[in-house]
Amino acid sequence: MxxxxxxxxxxxxxxxxxxxxxxxxxxxxxxxxxxxxxxxxxxxxxxxxxxxxxxxxxxxxxxxxxxxxxxNPATIAAAQSPEMISALVNRPAIGNFPSSKWGEILENGLLKVAPTGLDKIFTAQSGSEANELAYKASFMLYRRKERGEGVEWSNEEIQSCLNNAKPGSPDLAVLSFANSFHGRGFGSLSTTRSKAVHKLDIPSFNWPQAPFPTRKYPLEKYEAENDAEEKRCLQAVEDLITSWHCPVAALIVEPIQSEGGDNHASPAFFQGLQDLTKKHGVVMIVDEVQTGFGATGKFWGHAHWNLTSPPDIVTFSKKAQTAGYFFGDRALIPDKAYRQFNTWIGDPARVIMSKAVIQEILAKxxxxxxxxxxxxxxxxxxxxxxxxxxxxxxxxxxxxxxxxxxxxxxxxxxxxxxxxxxxxxxxxxxxxxxxxxxxxxxxxxxxxxxxxxxxxxxxx
Amino acid sequence: MxxxxxxxxxxxxxxxxxxxxxxxxxxxxxxxxxxxxxxxxxxxxxxxxxxxxxxxxxxxxxxxxxxxxxxNPATIAAAQSPEMISALVNRPAIGNFPSSKWGEILENGLLKVAPTGLDKIFTAQSGSEANELAYKASFMLYRRKERGEGVEWSNEEIQSCLNNAKPGSPDLAVLSFANSFHGRGFGSLSTTRSKAVHKLDIPSFNWPQAPFPTRKYPLEKYEAENDAEEKRCLQAVEDLITSWHCPVAALIVEPIQSEGGDNHASPAFFQGLQDLTKKHGVVMIVDEVQTGFGATGKFWGHAHWNLTSPPDIVTFSKKAQTAGYFFGDRALIPDKAYRQFNTWIGDPARVIMSKAVIQEILAKxxxxxxxxxxxxxxxxxxxxxxxxxxxxxxxxxxxxxxxxxxxxxxxxxxxxxxxxxxxxxxxxxxxxxxxxxxxxxxxxxxxxxxxxxxxxxxxx
The missing domain is CATH 3.90.1150.10 (Aspartate Aminotransferase, domain 1)
Known part of the structure; x- marks a missing residue:
């Protein structure tokens, strides 16, 4: 031994x-x-x-x-707890029939570590699903603003969407970066740009891809070049937002591009990105599926940026042992119930594991x-x-x-x-x-x- | 009390x-x-x-x-079992580091109830994900056949897919039926046709929608009308397959359209559908997310049809307490590893629950x-x-x-x-x-x- x-x-x-x-x-x-x-x-x-x-x-x-x-003994204790056993054997349709314990599980778990400024949550089962839910929230918000607050759906919209046609199924886009990875569903894969093995042969949406800064190392030596490179990429983002064939409703970015090669950018770059999203009314989604939960030395990777205001949506999975997205603005909740919905809306068993993980991280x-x-x-x-x-x-x-x-x-x-x-x-x-x-x-x-x-x- | x-x-x-x-x-x-x-x-x-x-x-x-x-006491016992606790606390990337128990869990669980003729499985976390994975398998198979067995990807394909452009990101479609529900991801939602509340404002793929038979009741009284209606729908399916602007790689159908209104069709209709898929080289996906696991009085809803050969893919979730798809033909496994892949590939904790459910169903x-x-x-x-x-x-x-x-x-x-x-x-x-x-x-x-x-x- x-x-x-x-x-x-x-x-x-x-x-x-x-x-x-x-x-x-x-x-x-x-x-x-x-x-x-x-x-x-x-x-x-x-x-x-x-x-x-x-x-x-x-x-x-x-x-x-x-x-x-x-x-880990703390996670074993959570796995053996009566609340876990109930969550496993009585799997609820959380949106319709939540357990009396659901609020407490969120409050003492995921919401304890919610990024600053983001105090609401939607739960999911994978990072890919979390990102797609964030896209859907962004698209619904975009059209709601366009339609006008309180304006009812038209009959033409209702009928056309069932046929995947405009105006009910609009042309709207999510901007992502070269070498990014955001998942493998049809929406998330359309924003993934890292490797052909993920994407080849799968139909995708015609959404824009911006360059992500290619930094030169060591950083001390290439300060000016790297700064110019980030400015070039920011300009490309703005050009894409203003010139794309359809409106860009959201932008998604990883704090560190992980699957795509561990590509970093500076806080100034991300602040610049946020400025652009605010200027052009684009939802800023930060994909913390891999960077979240402490591995960068802060709980959230985007905490390194010192943004002037919180990102609109932060998605998570992996180390969380579950998935979902945090948000602050209630406008990201669709105007009607059942629009952002599915049978399970995540898995309370995995959210309970998440709570144990969070308590262990904080305690130690x-x-x-x-x-x-x-x-x-x-x-x-x-x-x-x-x-x-x-x-x-x-x-x-x-x-x-x-x-x-x-x-x-x-x-x-x-x-x-x-x-x-x-x-x-x-x-x-x-x-x-x-x-x-x-x-x-x-x-x-x-x-x-x-x-x-x-x-x-x-x-x- | x-x-x-x-x-x-x-x-x-x-x-x-x-x-x-x-x-x-x-x-x-x-x-x-x-x-x-x-x-x-x-x-x-x-x-x-x-x-x-x-x-x-x-x-x-x-x-x-x-x-x-x-x-249920049998599911409580499974929830308390050492294998469950290990699955909860040591959540694996199953595709890379499966547990030594994974094969046994599948064998004595999900594979025990695999539809006749389908002896392989891919696990997932929701019905929506299961359907999208089935679509991806169908698209990859379609392009592999088109490319020619063993033909390597071209550099143009590899480069273009990263930009969501042809030929790497091809125009290929999944045919679904009016009033169907297949989930809420961007691919599955493009095949869902039941209600505007699910689809409105969300971009979708331009995929074909066939009419599903509208039967008149009581059936004994309207035999001739219903028969004609089903023939009309089958003809519409064939017309769409042969005339759509891009190839139809797969067709998805529920044994009973559930969310869309509990709409039934006859075994002859489904046999007719299968005949069309075989004639035109279309993958037949049967969505048993709601009909599977016994509620129709047979374990699988499609078992009522007496098909002349098994469907190509059967998806499941809901009562299974987990999700995924069954298939028979090895050609539905992509030509390279990591093409059908994600970090978790389902959740072994939920697959263990599924095993307990299956054993309870069979024992009782x-x-x-x-x-x-x-x-x-x-x-x-x-x-x-x-x-x-x-x-x-x-x-x-x-x-x-x-x-x-x-x-x-x-x-x-x-x-x-x-x-x-x-x-x-x-x-x-x-x-x-x-x-x-x-x-x-x-x-x-x-x-x-x-x-x-x-x-x-x-x-x-």
Whole structure:
């Protein structure tokens, strides 16, 4: 048995038992993307154990979605609670028949961490769904303003929308950025621009794509260039809003483009974006599906921007273990009931898990810990970047908690070699390695990660 | 305390405590559609109890989604099981890191009830998502056939899809029927045709809408007319497939149009549809989100059709307590990994609940029970139809388990009056009352429902 902080890899990865298990699964369930098959009972904290008994330090966290560690005792207690059992066995249509406990669950959970200025919520089941619900809220608001407050729907609108025709089904757009990822539904995928594998062969809406700043590193050296690049992108956003073939009702942006390659921009860029949305009456949606819940060293990624007023909508999922969107302005609630609606409207069982996660984060001050550990980790990564300048390029994430990434020549191979040494990391974009540890990643885990990087990079 | 089979209403509905609770909730969560606020701890079996202590016989079942009753002991046992606790606290990215138990959970759960001929599954979180995943599978298959098996994507395809442009983002369509409901995502909503409240102001794809047969009742009297009507609709489907501005890659149909008004068609109509899909190379998707899991007296609604071969894809949700699609042909699995993919790919916690529900249904033979009780209920409803011909019209659902509905002059008022007598029913379409009891609805519950109908109808 390896020690608490030790990893242990005794087979090739995936090991023979993982391979056999995945092969069996593949007969009924597409298993081609399986990295390995997991023994979750043996996994603990930052460590994941596969069915072959290999033990990994998990710095990828189920695609950035495990918040407070495997088999965390506080989440186990929530899973065993009477309110959880009731939520599981009596799954309500929350919009029609909410539980008497629903308000309290929201209040002591998700609303406790609502972004400043946003005190209302709509719950969902995935980041993709959350984003689409935000788009729908934006479209309904746009048309309501256009129609005039209190003006009833016309018969022509009512009839035409059933036939997917104008004026009931209007041409309205959501602007998104090159290399963004916002999900895989037909609306969210129309705003996703990261990889062809996500989009190819799927019909999409003719919505505008703005350039996202391509920064040069190190930042100190390229201040003027990066500033000019951000101004260029802001101008392109405004040009698209004012010239697109149909009105742009909303704009969606990630605080850090994650799936698309861990691309950062400055607070000034995001403030500029907000200024444009206010100027042109566009709803500003901040997609915090991956950046939310503390990993950037602040609870919300957009808290780094010091915006002059809150964004209109903030969406979340992943580490929240559930999904949905926060908002402030009541005008984003449609004029009639049942317009923003579905049978389940999220899952109270997962919202209860979210409450446990939030209470654990707050009780243990894990966001501050992430900021602190992130600084330590970044300093170590900087040393690697200096030592291996050909293989650790464009290091980014300084002052952004553990949300750290770098470019390299063969990201997939690097991640594979790290795995063989018992450390799970992830790729993103086309040449990027991303670190996505859990919020319980501590100083004591840094040496294992750095030693593995040293070994892999040293052998290149 | 009312007896086990008794209902009890002592306040107006919603009662004062429900009203106060919903009002408080509405400050943070749109509560305009709340019927009443529920005390799920006091609810049991077929009976739901609100926070004012009113007890209702629930013949609506959370919009047709509670399968085996409130606080069912078998589902409580599943909720308390170690595998559930692990699934709740260690939520995996199933596609990358499945649990060693995942295969077994599917095998002894959802796959046990897979429609004949469909032995593979993709899991999801809602009916809407399940349908969109089915559309994506259909589009990818269509383009793969067009491109030629094994032909690699062109650089032009790869680049253009990121810009939502052809050829990478092709014009392809899903055909659906007038009055259908398939969900509220941007793709599923483009196939939903039931009500303006769902669709108005939301951009949609220009996809074809075929007429669904409008049957005349009683069926014995209008055999020739109904037959001609179905032939007319089949011809319209073929005309749309062959004349639409872009290829129709898939067709989606509900065995009984539920949200759209409980509209039925004959087995011959559905066989005719399948013949058309085979003739024109269109994927046939059967949306069993509401009809699946036994409520029609067979496990799957399409089992009533005696098709000559299985449908290509069957989607499910609601009573399954989770969602996804079944399929048989491996060609519906895209040519590369990560094309049909997302972080969570469903929720194992809900799939474990599904397994418990399925085992309860099979152990207690609840589908046969539903067929038997449905016949009793239908006979009683027929008596009401004879006694109140002006208010119970076009009674339908004979031989379809408890999936029974009728048209009336003011469906909303009727449902409201039933509620005041302690019986929850639902509306659908524009003038229809639908019955959606759970699978544990028995002969002994029929008199309460019928007595309430008698009282309400007698007073009209």
């Amino acid at each position: 390896p020690g608490v902080l030790e990893t242990s890899v005794t087979t090739e990865i995936p090991g023979p038992l993982s391979k056999a298990s995945a092969k069996k699964l593949d007969a009924v369930f597409d298993a081609r993307a399986v990295h390995f098959v997991v023994d979750y009972d043996k996994s603990n904290g930052n460590y994941i154990v596969d069915v072959d008994g290999n033990k990994f330090l998990d710095v990828y966290s189920q695609i950035a979605s495990i918040p407070v560690g495997y088999n 001050d894990l966001v501050a810990q992430c900021a602190r550990v992130g600084d330590v980790l970044y300093a170590e990564m900087e040393k690697l970047a200096q030592k291996y300048p050909d293989h650790v390029q464009n290091l980014r994430g300084k002052g952004q908690g553990t949300y750290i990434a770098f470019d390299t020549t063969d990201a997939a191979a690097l991640v594979k070699n790290m795995k063989a040494l018992g450390v799970l990391t992830g790729t993103c974009g086309v040449q990027t390695v991303r670190l996505r540890p859990m919020l319980i990643f501590e100083e004591q885990h840094v040496p294992t990660l750095i030693a593995a990087f040293e070994k892999v990079l040293g052998a290149l | 009312p007896g086990v089979l008794e209902t009890s209403v002592t306040t107006e509905i919603p009662g004062p405590l429900s009203k106060a609770s919903a009002k408080k909730l509405d400050a943070v969560f749109d509560a305009r559609a709340v019927h009443f606020v529920v005390d799920y701890d006091k609810s049991n079996g077929n009976y739901i109890v609100d926070v004012d202590g009113n007890k209702f016989l629930d013949v609506y079942s959370q919009i047709a989604s509670i399968p085996v009753g409130y606080n 033979d609840l589908v046969a029970q539903c067929a038997r009780v449905g016949d009793v209920l239908y006979a009683e409803m027929e008596k009401l139809a004879q006694k109140y011909p002006d208010h119970v019209q076009n009674l339908r659902g004979k031989g379809q388990g408890t999936y029974i509905a009728f048209d009336t002059t003011d469906a909303a008022a009727l449902v409201k009056n039933m509620k005041a007598l302690g019986v929850l029913t639902g509306t659908c379409g524009v003038q229809t009352v639908r019955l959606r009891p759970m699978l544990i609805f028995e002969e002994q519950h029929v008199p309460t429902l019928i007595a309430a109908f008698e009282k309400v109808l007698g007073a009209l």
